[in-house]
Amino acid sequence: MDIxxxxxxxxxDLFNQHGFNVVGVDRIRDEAHVSKTTLYRRFGxxxxxxxxxxxxxxxxxxxxxxxxxxxxxCPKDKISAILDWHFDWFGSPQFKGCMFMxxxxxxxxxxxxxxxxxxxxxxxxxxxxxxxLGENQVNAQEHAEMLLTFFEGMIIRAEFGxxxxxxxxxxxxxxxxxx
Amino acid sequence: MDIxxxxxxxxxDLFNQHGFNVVGVDRIRDEAHVSKTTLYRRFGxxxxxxxxxxxxxxxxxxxxxxxxxxxxxCPKDKISAILDWHFDWFGSPQFKGCMFMxxxxxxxxxxxxxxxxxxxxxxxxxxxxxxxLGENQVNAQEHAEMLLTFFEGMIIRAEFGxxxxxxxxxxxxxxxxxx
DNA sequence: TAAAAAGAGTACAGATTTGTACACTTCCAG
DNA sequence: CTGGAAGTGTACAAATCTGTACTCTTTTTA
Numbered sequence: 001m002d003i004x005x006x007x008x009x010x011x012x013d014l015f016n017q018h019g020f021n022v023v024g025v026d027r028i029r030d031e032a033h034v035s036k037t038t039l040y041r042r043f044g045x046x047x048x049x050x051x052x053x054x055x056x057x058x059x060x061x062x063x064x065x066x067x068x069x070x071x072x073x074c075p076k077d078k079i080s081a082i083l084d085w086h087f088d089w090f091g092s093p094q095f096k097g098c099m100f101m102x103x104x105x106x107x108x109x110x111x112x113x114x115x116x117x118x119x120x121x122x123x124x125x126x127x128x129x130x131x132x133l134g135e136n137q138v139n140a141q142e143h144a145e146m147l148l149t150f151f152e153g154m155i156i157r158a159e160f161g162x163x164x165x166x167x168x169x170x171x172x173x174x175x176x177x178x179x
Numbered sequence: 180m181d182i183x184x185x186x187x188x189x190x191x192d193l194f195n196q197h198g199f200n201v202v203g204v205d206r207i208r209d210e211a212h213v214s215k216t217t218l219y220r221r222f223g224x225x226x227x228x229x230x231x232x233x234x235x236x237x238x239x240x241x242x243x244x245x246x247x248x249x250x251x252x253c254p255k256d257k258i259s260a261i262l263d264w265h266f267d268w269f270g271s272p273q274f275k276g277c278m279f280m281x282x283x284x285x286x287x288x289x290x291x292x293x294x295x296x297x298x299x300x301x302x303x304x305x306x307x308x309x310x311x312l313g314e315n316q317v318n319a320q321e322h323a324e325m326l327l328t329f330f331e332g333m334i335i336r337a338e339f340g341x342x343x344x345x346x347x348x349x350x351x352x353x354x355x356x357x358x
Numbered sequence: 359t360a361a362a363a364a365g366a367g368t369a370c371a372g373a374t375t376t377g378t379a380c381a382c383t384t385c386c387a388g
Numbered sequence: 389c390t391g392g393a394a395g396t397g398t399a400c401a402a403a404t405c406t407g408t409a410c411t412c413t414t415t416t417t418a
Contacts, residue, residue: 003395018288021200024375035396040377102284104339105276109197122339145336145343146352153332157324160283160301164324173325176355182365203405214366219407221364363416368409375404383396388389 004042007032012053016096020050020106020114047112054103054117062124069132078132079147079174086151087167090158097159098152122148133179143179150177183221186211191232195275199229199285199293226291233282233296241303248311257311258326258353265330266346269337276338277331301327312358322358329356 010032014023025046029036043049068085069078089095100118107115129144137143154170157163164170189211193202204225208215222228247264248257268274279297286294308323316322333349336342343349 019200019285021198022285025377026375035398036377037379037397038395041394046376096288097284101280101335101338105281105284106198106201108338109275119339122341126341142343142345142348145341146348149332149336149349149352150329151332152335153328153330156280156331156335157328159280159287160298162301162305162324164321166321169321169325170328173328173356177352204407205405214368215407216367216409217365225406359418361416361418363414365414366412368411370410371406371408373405373407376402378401379399381397383394385394386392388391 003034003038007034007039007042007049008053008056011049012057012099013094015050015053016094016099019102025049047114050103050114051117054099054114054121057099058117058121058124061121065125065128069128075133075137075178076175079129079178080171082128082132082151083167083171083174086154087163087170090154090163095158098155101152101155137179139179143177146177147174150174182213182217186213186218186221186228187232187235190228191236191278192273194229194232195273195278198281204228226293229282229293230296233278233293233300236278237296237300237303240300244304244307248307254312254316254357255354258308258357259350261307261311261330262346262350262353265333266342266349269333269342274337277334280331280334316358318358322356325356326353329353 007028011023011028014028014031025036025039028049029039032039039049043052065082065085068081072078072081100121103114104118107113107118126144126148129147130140133140133144133147150173154163186207190202190207193207193210204215204218207228208218218228222231244261244264247260251257251260279300282293283297286292286297305323305327308326309319312319312323312326329352333342
């Protein structure tokens with residue numbers, strides 16, 4: 001059992017459910033059943049822990065979604081698969097919105113590293129859509145941006161508990177936004 | 180000079196720039212140049228102040244956007260005008276993302292009133308799009324939801340500093356999402 | 359004008375938060 | 389088996405945050 005990963009598991013879950021600033025180090029210590037000494041030895045300070053959580057989450061999303069789009073051939077199927085993946089995510093009990101959006105809103109004014117990680121994550125997400133559309137397409141960049149915009153909106157609507165049950169409407173909308 | 184509105188001005192600006200939990204009552208007192216007695220006499224507690232700020236902001240948005248769509252006739256022009264209004268907002272120096280999204284992410288886990296106000300605001304926003312499309316249209320509800328989703332995504336992309344300079348792409352995407 | 363309401367300013371109680379210190383234990387590798 | 393790295397548990401310093409208390413002053417209103 002890797003204690004580092006266990007701490008990150010607990011911290012990620014707490015940050016995801018309640019936010020970064022509102023969750024104190026003592027609470028992570030209690031729920032992870034480790035000592036504060038260990039927390040500060042491993043991650044330096046609370047900000048270091050936040051960064052480690054975000055970085056690991058980004059890598060996980062990267063692996064999952066890269067696999068999702070590589071399992072299909074044409075742009076239409078790749079986008080459709082990304083949509084399915086998002087709906088599975090929205091339906092999971094852990095879903096509480098996008099942690100990178102929350103990091104951006106909580107840390108952007110102080111220009112701290114979590115905000116930087118969030119911006120990098122979204123830049124990678126745009127590149128995923130560009131690759132899904134095929135980079136040599138005309139205006140692939142802009143079409144990818146429109147699709148990403150729509151997906152970001154879906155995440156928000158899901159966080160507000162307002163996602164429509166019928167996935168078909170979203171799939172149809174995505175198709176309209178394709179080149 | 181209305182002291183109540185002045186306090187709300189200052190609090191709204193601070194909450195907008197930095198978030199709700201991170202801004203303390205003492206800071207609002209200092210920047211508004213009022214006493215803590217006045218703050219607590221007027222708003223009860225910090226949560227009451229947050230609620231008052233959100234409520235007033237919702238009413239202001241309601242007035243502005245109702246006026247925007249009533250100034251045009253066909254759905255296409257109404258949506259286009261809403262888009263223009265959003266781009267003006269994104270370009271303003273006060274823009275720091277959607278305060279109701281932030282309220283939802285900071286208060287939803289505690290099921291407090293700010294989250295309720297945020298949900299109500301977004302429900303009203305959906306109704307705005309339904310009215311803009313014309314309520315008797317086929318699947319107006321669902322088309323409005325797709326448009327709202329896209330607009331929520333634009334707000335997020337703007338918060339990340341990633342909105343494209345050329346408004347034409349977004350306008351074109353909106354048209355594709357119309358019935 | 360006199361009473362009542364509202365505000366200023368300050369102090370403070372009580373809780374919470376981050377981060378450190380220190381003594382003691384566990385565990386593993388040379 | 390032994391020394392060092394890592395972990396536990398506790399205590400605590402220092403800052404911060406919410407909310408109240410209390411006195412004094414200003415403003416409004418009857």
